[in-house]
Amino acid sequence: MAEKNGCTTVEEGGFQVVKVQGEVDLSWSQKLRKSILDALGKSQKVAVDLSQVTYIDSSGIAALVEGFQSARGKGQHFSLVSVSQPVIAVLELARLDRVFPIFESLDLAAQS
Amino acid sequence: MSSAATARANQGIGSDEVAVLADFSQAFATTLDVTQTVRQAVEQIAAHMNAEAAALFLIDGPKGELVCRACFGPVDVTGLRVPQGRGIVGRSIKQNKVQLVQNVETDADHAGDVGGFVTRSILCAPLTTGEGAIGALQVLNKRGGELFNSHDRDILRLLAVPTTLALSNARLAEDLMEQERIRREFQLARQMQKDLLPRREKDCPVVGINMPAREISGDFYDHFQLADGRIAFCVGDVSGKGMDAALLMVRASSLLRWAGKEGTPPDLWLKRVNDEICTTVTGGRFVCVLAGYYDPVSGMLEWSNGGLPPLLLRHPGGQYRQVIADGPPLGIVPGIAYPSNRAFLGNGSAYIYSDGATDVRGEKGEPIGIEGFQSLIDGLVDLSPRARLRGLVSQLRHMKLADDTTLMLVEDLSTQAHYLGGISIHCDAECLRLVRKTVDKQLRELAVPVEVRQRLVLAIDEATANVIRHAYKGDPGGRMSLDIWRRGEALEFVLRDWAEAINKEAIKPRDLSHCRPGGLGVNLIDMVMDSWGFEQPESGNGNVLRMIKHLEFRPESNLN
CATH class of the missing domain: 3.60.40.10 (PPM-type phosphatase domain)
Incomplete structure (x- = not known):
């Protein structure tokens, strides 16, 4: 649990990739939300890399859901990539694991 | 009155009457079927008094109607009903006195004849108990054109006594039997209730x-x-x-x-x-x-x-x-x-x-x-x-x-609670990490499997975040505490705040089939915990949320 919390957005293979790190909770989930919506404002293809996320709560999940719904409304590509086990566990619990497009890597997301 | 009749009238009670009385009393004393005995008695009275017909009337129902319960003679009037006080039989009961009517045509109370039988004279004696009349015994038309006399009146009055006694006893017996039957039914019902x-x-x-x-x-x-x-x-x-x-x-x-x-x-x-x-x-x-x-x-x-x-x-x-x-x-x-x-x-x-x-x-x-x-x-x-x-x-x-x-x-005093630990924090989302760390540490010490541990940490985090967002509405001055207890095979997480009392009825899991951001926290708590609920604080204002999770503890983690 020592990882620093935060997110950075990079361009990679035609995607805006939001790379998330640490424990996502109420203290900074609004920042994640803003980063995702900003990325959707810049590109038709957005991926959220969750490989370095050790914890996520419902406020973090809400940021992902909002991004997904916004992208779907505008016909944009939105996917979750390299999702860590703790995140998958919460998505399953919230029955959202079949709602989001989830890929093991950005390459696989790009091929879809 | 003929000379023979006058002679008999002056005789008083003779040996014949004593014999009939004895027969009556014996029959009534030994019978189990009073109705049948009364029928036979009416027939014997008619024979002994040399009457063409005889009938026994009993008061029936709250209106005091008279009903013929037994009769002897050419016309069967059993079941005949006479309104209260009507007829010579009614008068006999009303006056509680034997009525001797030698010519019914001259008696205004005579109610008329039934079934073609022509009544000439009537002798009617009330059947009286200590609680009043219960009916009357009457004989009609002395055979051979003779008239009933005062001797006949005394005889009928005499015969009315054992008849009254028998009927009264029969009624008492019936009442007792009925009471006994009801008592037994109630006993049975009580037993059935006890069995339930x-x-x-x-x-x-x-x-x-x-x-x-x-x-x-x-x-x-x-x-x-x-x-x-x-x-x-x-x-x-x-x-x-x-x-x-x-x-x-x-x-x-x-x-x-x-x-x-x-x-x-x-x-x-x-x-x-x-x-x-x-x-x-x-x-x-x-x-x-x-x-x-x-x-x-x-x-x-x-x-x-x-x-x-x-x-x-x-x-x-x-x-x-x-x-x-x-x-x-x-x-x-x-x-x-x-x-x-x-x-x-x-x-x-x-x-x-x-x-x-x-x-x-x-x-x-x-x-x-x-x-x-x-x-x-x-x-x-x-x-x-x-x-x-x-x-x-x-x-x-x-x-x-x-x-x-x-x-x-x-x-239930069978399980005592053991305090495991807790944390007191400010209303600050930055403190959520500390809460998670505290819960995770306790669960690790109990060797709770990692999947269960992650879920429990999540549920407690959600509950704490809800207090920050909804109970305190982000007020940084708010405080709250989390206490962790173990009671037998269950873990209890008690989250206490001192915010205004929330509307507990409104806090329910939402329908997850609707994909929308927000409102997930209660669902996560509900799915992770075996039970949860709000309680009234023992003192002061605020809210108490208790969340309970049953666990299969490994032997080495047994605290008992």
């Missing part, structure tokens, strides 16, 4: 007791264990008393057991039984019922109340809380929904009772009410649950119990 009550089980945290105000009771109680370990319980009070209330009680208790066996949530349990009872109950009857479950592992109590007095929670420190939320009694309105209540029992006690317990009169003649009932409990807290109920019964009886009374007590 649950058997005593050693160490069962639910105990009950029922005191009928009469032979049988309109109250009932039941408890039984479900396959998942919870104990279902119910207490009922049928409106009214007596046999019909008892029959409804039998039906209601059977339905409750039937509908509660599946562990249906208490609100649906009551709804189901209410709908069933509504289809059959008539005449304004209804049933007050409180039904619910106690989970011995988590210590949680959940119940719904349809018209019974409020469930009374007694904290170990002696404070009481009445839980008033309830619905109407069962059997009145079909299809209605009942509210559901939850409370953590812990080492406290829950008292469930019919209104007989609070309606009992105190020293000043006023109902003792719930406060009076609480005082009775306070005086008996040192006793074991069953002894305490018996003590309450004894005191209520002493105060002149007016109604059926049923008491139930849920109390």
Whole structure:
């Protein structure tokens, strides 16, 4: 649990990739939300890399859901990539694991 | 009057009459069939008095009508009804005097003839007991054209005596038999009711007791264990008393057991039984019922109340809380929904009772009410649950119990809570990490598997975040505390805040089929925890959320 919390957005293979790190909770989930919506404002293809996320709560999940719904409304590509086990566990619990497009890597997301 | 008749009239009672009297008395004394004996007696009277016909009338019904119960003669008038006071027979009863009418044509009260029989003369004697007349014995038309005389009058009066005695005894015997029959039926009903009550089980945290105000009771109680370990319980009070209330009680208790066996949530349990009872109950009857479950592992109590007095929670420190939320009694309105209540029992006690317990009169003649009932409990807290109920019964009886009374007590001292740890934080989302760290540390020490640990950490985080966002609305001055307890095989997480009391009814899981951001936290808590619920703080304002999770602890982590 020592990882620093935060997110950075990079361009990679035609995607805006939001790379998330640490424990996502109420203290900074609004920042994640803003980063995702900003990325959707810049590109038709957005991926959220969750490989370095050790914890996520419902406020973090809400940021992902909002991004997904916004992208779907505008016909944009939105996917979750390299999702860590703790995140998958919460998505399953919230029955959202079949709602989001989830890929093991950005390459696989790009091929879809 | 002929010279022979005059001679007989002057004779007094002769040996023939004594013989007839003896025969009568003997026959009446030995018979088991009074109706048959009376018929034979009427025939013998007619023969002995040389009369063409004879009849026995008895008073029947509240209007005092006379009904012919036995007769002898050419026309059968058995069953003939004569209004009260009508006819010579009516006059005989009214005046309580033998009527000797030698020529009925000159008697204005003569009611007329029946079936072609021509009445010339009537001799009629009342049958009188210490409580008044019960009927009359009459003979008609002396054979051979003779007239009834004063001797005949005395004879008939004499014969009326054993007849009255026999009839009176028969009625008494019938009354006794009827009373005995009713007594036996009530005994049977009482036994059936007793059989419906649950058997005593050693160490069962639910105990009950029922005191009928009469032979049988309109109250009932039941408890039984479900396959998942919870104990279902119910207490009922049928409106009214007596046999019909008892029959409804039998039906209601059977339905409750039937509908509660599946562990249906208490609100649906009551709804189901209410709908069933509504289809059959008539005449304004209804049933007050409180039904619910106690989970011995988590210590949680959940119940719904349809018209019974409020469930009374007694904290170990002696404070009481009445839980008033309830619905109407069962059997009145079909299809209605009942509210559901939850409370953590812990080492406290829950008292469930019919209104007989609070309606009992105190020293000043006023109902003792719930406060009076609480005082009775306070005086008996040192006793074991069953002894305490018996003590309450004894005191209520002493105060002149007016109604059926049923008491139930849920109390579980079998599992003591062990404090594991906790944390006190400011209302700051930055503190959530500390909360997660505290919970994770405790769960690691208990060797809780990683998947379960992650989920529990998530649920506690969600609950804490909800307090920050919704109870304190982000107010940085707010404080809250989390305490972790282990009780047997269950972990309890108690989250306490001092914000304004929240609307607990509004906090429910949402429908997850709608994909939308937000509102997920309660769902996550609900899915992770085995049970959760809000409690009234023991002191001060604020909110208490208790979340319970059953675990299979590894032996090395056993704290007991």
